[in-house]
Every structure is written in structure tokens, then in C-alpha cells.
Amino acid sequence: MAIHRDVQHLIEEIETEWIPLRDGRRLAVRLFLPRSAHRQPAPVVLEYIPYRRRDGTRIGDEAMHRWFAAAGYACARVDIAGMGDSDGLIEDEYVRREQDDGLEVIEWLARQPWSSGSVGMIGISWGGFNGLQIAARRPPALKAVISLCSTVDRYHGDVHYTGGCLNEENLEWGGYFFTMNGFPPDPDIVGNDRWRAMWRHRIDHARLAPADWLEHQRRDTFWQHGSVIEDWSAIQVPVLAVSGWADGYTAAVFELVEHLHVPCKGIVGPWGHKYPQDGVPGPAIGFLQEATRWWDKWLRDIDSGVDTDPAMRLWLQASHEPRGHIPERAGSWVHFDQWSPARELTLRLAHGSLVSDDPGSDAKAPTMPASHSSICSPQTVGLGAGQWCAYGLGKIAPELPLDQRADDAGSLTYDGEMLAAPLHLAGGPVVRLRVSSDQPQALVAVRLNAVHADGTSERLSYGVLNLCHRDSHEHPSALTPGVEYDVTVEMKAIAQTVPAGQRLRVAISTSYWPMIWPSPHPATITVHEQASRIELPAHATVHHSPADIFQPPEDAVHGPITALRNGHETRHIVRDLGARRTEFIAARDDGLYVIDDIGTEQSFTRVRTSSIVDGEPLSARATVECRATYRRGEWNVRIESDLVLSCDAATFRITGRLSAYEGDAIFAERRFERSIPRDHL
Known part of the structure; x- marks a missing residue:
């Protein structure tokens, strides 16, 4: 604490x-x-x-x-x-x-x-x-x-x-950003004579940003x-x-440490999208003390020792039963004095198995004829993915990946031998596949899982690739059905020990909904296994850091607040068996509270609903509804926004409403409607 x-x-x-x-x-x-x-x-x-x-x-x-x-x-x-x-x-x-x-x-x-x-x-x-x-x-x-x-x-x-691929966060974060365009200034700061004019100016010039982003x-x-x-x-x-590790932006730490030409150090803990002194899943660390060491060196020229810190300090996670929320993640801090990508273990895909090229491995690839396997996944593969970026874990939000067995059932799976010794992974796995497709547009999602002794499938990492972007994100090109392509799927960086007695699994699917918007038509992809492999960042030894590498978390006492309604987050899956429709509903409620020092009462809620019909990717639909209020004395405002995204084979359609109320009276409203051609997506 x-x-x-x-x-x-x-x-x-x-x-x-x-x-x-x-x-x-x-x-x-x-x-x-x-x-x-x-x-x-x-x-x-x-x-x-x-x-x-x-x-x-x-x-x-x-x-x-x-x-x-x-x-x-x-x-x-x-x-x-x-x-x-x-x-x-x-x-x-x-x-x-x-x-x-x-x-x-x-x-x-x-x-x-x-x-x-x-x-x-x-x-x-x-x-x-x-x-x-x-x-x-x-x-x-x-x-x-x-x-x-x-x-x-x-x-x-x-x-x-x-x-x-189009990430669902484009609309979810976009819904919040769109709503922010309608937030007013505070009359106590800018003056009663200015705040309404400033508010209206903001709303009059608001843009439907998620549509702007979808144009590119x-x-x-x-x-x-x-x-x-x-x-x-x-x-x-x-x-x-x-x-x-629960954040969506982990890759930047590795990129910066590897590529900057100036002093750069990296820290990756078990947390989601939060400052590490408040990090969830824990353990949180004394990050403000760590930041002060950084400031002391570079702003005061005090020898605080940061220039001799390891290049990378990582929380090496232990295996854990997959759950939507984990308060504390078991593991230990490890460090790397120098950092460069290292992928020292290569496993090939063959006949549903992972086999090693290592001549000393018990799982060495036998001589087998060339093989291939095909998959057209259910549209709902991905329901166990969790959130792309875990934002709300402090409110006990169930945002983390679940047991992957249901998603594995709709995927091609390749299992390794049971591990005889612990396997330490630290870095970003890479999957190299030779694939062909029966459609000109298709995506591939690849997951690296650890299969526990009881069959539980724990996601370690994942990556997705729009196969039209196989050569370049700048210049996508359609697939020629039936033609084989060599593609590379970069997976999210990890640091985890897979214990003896578990086995690795690579799972390959053609959908990863609702995180990823589906391809326009159900695609069957064929994996040509003789030219497909996963390269793992395995480390024979890791350097464990002292237990006191970071001080305990601290911060300052903040001003008082009075909670009138506690915040919470929920995730629900609703299936209509007759209509073959699945809905995924993510609801956020920041509660209702008063900031006592300034007397402002405020609230914010957001509900994202994604739906799809089995076998019909063009049925995909997503909505985001946001509501915010600010009240203090005679100042009483409410902001509402709604976004809807749908598609056909050639076009995305997005509509938006931004409404602002003073009391119960409408103050200003904007409505938007855009149709945007699909570009190899």
C-alpha cells in the first residue's frame, strides 16, 4: 500500500x-x-x-x-x-x-x-x-x-x-475524445462572461475524429x-x-531503448495503463522516487546513479490462472545491462506440433513430408482476448485475457512437448508463416499460449496482421487467392517464466473480434507448415534484481473528495442463439463525486457495444455512448455523445451525435455522418 x-x-x-x-x-x-x-x-x-x-x-x-x-x-x-x-x-x-x-x-x-x-x-x-x-x-x-x-x-x-487491422479502440477511445470536444471551461476560472462563448466555439468546431482517423x-x-x-x-x-505488460504500449519501451542515441532506460512492470506508483496488477513501485533520481541527474547534475542503471528492468511474470482481473501478479524483477532483441529458440510448425531445430532438443523435427492445414475461424474467436489496453484496472475492471480454450477451439493449434525445465522468455516473439488465402483480403491472428497441466490455456503473447499489409503498412496490396506468401507477425513483448510441466501452444485464427474489426468476407487461410515457425526470446539464464531495486510506492496527500456513487466497470457477453448474434458490452462508470476544494460535482460513463452474427463479418457493428456532467451551484451542464460504426464490403459508415445541455435545456448539438471507402481493410 x-x-x-x-x-x-x-x-x-x-x-x-x-x-x-x-x-x-x-x-x-x-x-x-x-x-x-x-x-x-x-x-x-x-x-x-x-x-x-x-x-x-x-x-x-x-x-x-x-x-x-x-x-x-x-x-x-x-x-x-x-x-x-x-x-x-x-x-x-x-x-x-x-x-x-x-x-x-x-x-x-x-x-x-x-x-x-x-x-x-x-x-x-x-x-x-x-x-x-x-x-x-x-x-x-x-x-x-x-x-x-x-x-x-x-x-x-x-x-x-x-x-x-482496425483496432476497436479507434472507436472506444474516439468516443471519449469526441465527447471531450464538448467539455466546457470552468466559469470560476474563465469568467461568467466568457465560458458559454468558449463552450459553443468548441462544439461548433468539433470534428468526428474517429472518422478522420478511419480516412487514413x-x-x-x-x-x-x-x-x-x-x-x-x-x-x-x-x-x-x-x-x-497489461498496457497496450509496451513495445515503445523496447524500441526506445534499442534505437535512441542518447541515454535511455526502460522499465516494464506488471501494470496496465497507469503510473507505476498506482500500478495494477501489482506490485506497484516507488516510481516517484525513481523519477526523482532521473530528474536529479539530468536537471540538477547530481550523481544519482541512473546512468549506470541496467538498460532494461522487467517484471518476470510467473504463470497465473487466467482471469479478467488480477490484483497482484506473482514474479520477480530481472535486469539486462544491455538490451538487444534475442530470439534463441526456434520452433517449427508441423502436423499440429511445435518441433525444435535444436539438435539437443527432445522435440527435434522428424523428417516428414510437407504438410499444410487450413482454418476459417468463427467470427467470435477473440472473445477471450481482454482489452487491447487495460485502462480501468483500478476499478477492478475485468480487462485481462481469459482462459484461451474457447478461442483455441476455433483456431489451428500447434502444441510443444511438455517442458522438462522452466523456460524464461523476455522480449518480442516473432512468427514467420507461409500462407495462402481463398480471399483477396484476410487477416491472421497468432497467439502464444502456455497450456497448464489441467488443460487451462494461458495467453502469453499475441500478434495480428492484415495480410494485405504483408510487405508494408504504407503500400498494402490485395492477395491473389491460392498464391503462397511468406509473412511475418510481430507479437507483443513479454517477460514470463513458463514452468516445467506446461507446454507451449501456437494458435492461429482468421478473426480476433471484438478487438479487431473483421475482414469483409469469411476467409480460409492455409498454413504451409514446412516454411512456418515461431522465434522465441528464450534466455538460458536471467539476472534477478535485488528485492529492493525499487522503493515502496509513495505519493502526496491529495485534496478531499466526497463519493456520492462509487465507480465500477463491467464486461458482458450476450448471445442470441436464434439470431446467431453475439454482443460484447463493456461498461465504464467513473462514479459521481464532489471535489471538495472547488465544490464541483462530476460524473462520466461510457458503454461500448460490439455485435456480430456468426459467419457474417459484414454484420459487425459497434457503438459507443458517453455521458458527462459537471455541477456547482448554478453551473449545471451535461454532455452526451453517441457513435455508431458499421460497414459493407466496400465502405465503412460512421455516425456521431454530440449534444450539450445547460440544465435540462439543449445548449448546442452537432450531428455527423460519414461514408469512408475500405482500403484493403
């Missing part, structure tokens, strides 16, 4: 300051300063995100930035333009204007009288993205970055597309913008990269 420190006597807070931009707009910032900063200027830690510093992230901001301020760092929590109380418009994710504003923010922070002139950026998700993006712009005052749960490739490594189904210049993978050398400041 985290230690919550009362640090108010050590810090000064400024609820709202205004950062003037050269074009006349102002950005709202909340400041957390060491009391000593006015006589002894302090380095600055910037978090620059769109999630409403006044109320949306207030509790988390106080817990983290108060702690940093007490440790001697001035902290600035800035609302991006068009969000919270800042002027302007949000426009879209990670636009050039957002970066330009960020450069001005850093310049302003560096010249304040309480600032030493050295700035670091920290952020999770959006703030992790733009920390890297702004670092690539090289503002002189920016000296270091801590990037959590972020990406280096906005196409292949974000919520929109995975392996060239290949990795074009839209996605290349803001993808730091385009030029690793652009980042010239040290980076601490952090994620969790």
Missing part, C-alpha cells in the same frame, strides 16, 4: 496561472512550487495534456506534483489548447500547433523567476506521446523526458490500427507526423521509458 505524505508545509500552489502565447491565446496552468523556489530557483517538471487540470486529473495531479514539489521541483500541469480552461481548439491528436504551443510553454517556464531554467517533461499516454514529440523539436530548455505508456509509431503502435487506413503522412520512429536522432535528451 502506498505511503501518502502530507507535504503542504513544504510547497506553494497556484490554482491557475496563464501562459501567454504569441498569437494572443492563453493556456491555463496549475503550479506546484517548492516554498524555497522564490529564493533558490528550481528545475521544472511539465505535464502537458488535455484532461482538465481543474477537475479531470486534479486528484492524480496533486498526489504526484505535490510530491515532486516537496522534493524540490517546480511542477506545471498545463491544459492543451481547447481543453480545460485554455483558449483555442484541440483540433486533433498531436497536431503541429500543439507541439508549437509546447515549445512556447517550455520557454515561458524556463524564464520564470522561480525556475532554474532546466525543464523536464513527464506524462502517461498523451503526455508520454507529446514528451517525445516535443523532445524531437529540441527546445533548448528541455533537458530530459519521462515517457510512460506511449508510442514511437502512431500507426502501428497506437489505438487506431494494429498490424494494419494505411501508414501515410498523417500517421508519420508525430511518430518519432521516423528520425531517432531528432531526440537529443535522455529518456526514461516505462510501461506495463
